[in-house]
Amino acid sequence: MASKHILGLVWASSLALTAGAAAQTVVLQDVDSGLTSPQGNYRWLDVADQPYCANYRTNYNYRQATVAIELDTTAQPVSGVLLATNLKPNFAYQLKLVGTAWTSANEKIGRAGRYWQEVWDGTTWANGWNLNNKGQGYFPTPNDNEYFANRDVPDPTSPTGKQYKHTCYLVFDYFITGTNGNATLNFQINSSYHVLWKTSQQARGAQDGPLRRATFDPAASDPAYGADYPRRVVDIFGEWERLPTGGIQLLPGEYRCQVVLTEESFHGSGGQYAGGWAAAMGGDLVFSVAPRCKRVSVAGNVVSVEMADCYVGITNCLERCLALGQEAGWQNVFTFVSATPGTNWSESVGGRGQAFYRVKSLVSP
Numbered sequence: 001m002a003s004k005h006i007l008g009l010v011w012a013s014s015l016a017l018t019a020g021a022a023a024q025t026v027v028l029q030d031v032d033s034g035l036t037s038p039q040g041n042y043r044w045l046d047v048a049d050q051p052y053c054a055n056y057r058t059n060y061n062y063r064q065a066t067v068a069i070e071l072d073t074t075a076q077p078v079s080g081v082l083l084a085t086n087l088k089p090n091f092a093y094q095l096k097l098v099g100t101a102w103t104s105a106n107e108k109i110g111r112a113g114r115y116w117q118e119v120w121d122g123t124t125w126a127n128g129w130n131l132n133n134k135g136q137g138y139f140p141t142p143n144d145n146e147y148f149a150n151r152d153v154p155d156p157t158s159p160t161g162k163q164y165k166h167t168c169y170l171v172f173d174y175f176i177t178g179t180n181g182n183a184t185l186n187f188q189i190n191s192s193y194h195v196l197w198k199t200s201q202q203a204r205g206a207q208d209g210p211l212r213r214a215t216f217d218p219a220a221s222d223p224a225y226g227a228d229y230p231r232r233v234v235d236i237f238g239e240w241e242r243l244p245t246g247g248i249q250l251l252p253g254e255y256r257c258q259v260v261l262t263e264e265s266f267h268g269s270g271g272q273y274a275g276g277w278a279a280a281m282g283g284d285l286v287f288s289v290a291p292r293c294k295r296v297s298v299a300g301n302v303v304s305v306e307m308a309d310c311y312v313g314i315t316n317c318l319e320r321c322l323a324l325g326q327e328a329g330w331q332n333v334f335t336f337v338s339a340t341p342g343t344n345w346s347e348s349v350g351g352r353g354q355a356f357y358r359v360k361s362l363v364s365p
Contacts, residue, residue, distance in 0.1 A: 265278075
């Protein structure tokens with residue numbers, strides 16, 4: 001079923017009608033450290049590769065942290081704020097959406113992000129790896145082509161009848177915690193990152209994500225360290241996976257997925273205790289992406305409808321109904337392929353006393 005966002009109009013005034021919750025709070029919980037990545041170890045080094053003390057390595061776990069995400073889905077891109085306390089101090093984390101294999105939301109996440117591919121070996125799903133050729137960053141990338149080539153390959157011996165399993169994920173933001181492991185991050189789900197880097201490892205490119213800086217000076221009194229370290233200044237950035245950074249759109253539809261906090265391991269930077277992109281905390285998330293009627297206005301004998309959050313390159317239609325509650329009464333009045341996220345349309349009021357409008361994306365479920 002095509003997704004839709006409805007806005008009704010009575011000529012004397014506007015009436016907004018929306019489907020589903022516009023905002024929600026998700027409290028993250030400790031999760032499997034192998035989620036969407038190899039079963040790697042947790043990282044026990046800060047962002048400057050300085051080791052935490054043995055006592056901290058032995059006794060800390062993510063059940064001691066509190067992380068909540070307040071999400072706003074009233075417009076696109078989906079936005080929110082992350083509030084965290086008692087994560088690892090002076091530490092870099094990825095924030096990502098993670099899908100469930102063989103669901104429509106999973107594929108939509110992959111179309112904006114990355115694909116983790118596993119193969120049925122006759123007994124279990126094995127040989128997992130990231131499809132790792134992002135090409136020029138625009139759909140379809142070589143990763144997309146490989147995903148579609150493998151997605152439906154049959155294997156009658158597997159529990160799904162398919163030879164391949166794909167778990168899709170989208171790294172959309174990142175941050176560094178403070179000295180006490182706390183962080184506040186205002187984010188939008190409109191970027192797609194491959195991995196994080198320190199500028200000491202490689203230079204930030206023009207299309208990469210913004211620099212995030214941490215300045216800190218651990219002391220022996222800090223519970224995570226137990227030793228004095230020199231003052232450090234570390235800059236990190238997200239390497240682009242899809243382009244344009246800050247201009248990624250999620251495909252229309254419902255998203256039943258997880259939001260996951262993943263440790264950044266900087267490709268083993270630091271040697272011992274370097275970790276392996278372990279998942280730290282996660283929570284279930286349900287939201288919808290749909291175009292919307294942003295504004296309806298009447299001037300003289302003309303009604304104008306301003307539409308927003310349309311997925312570029314997808315066919316949409318604007319429908320009109322003269323009386324709510326009559327689904328058969330909706331008529332298509334304007335069909336268009338979005339060149340930009342927003343567009344306008346107008347018509348004569350005629351002899352109508354009232355009318356209601358809705359816009360929807362014509363995409364497969």
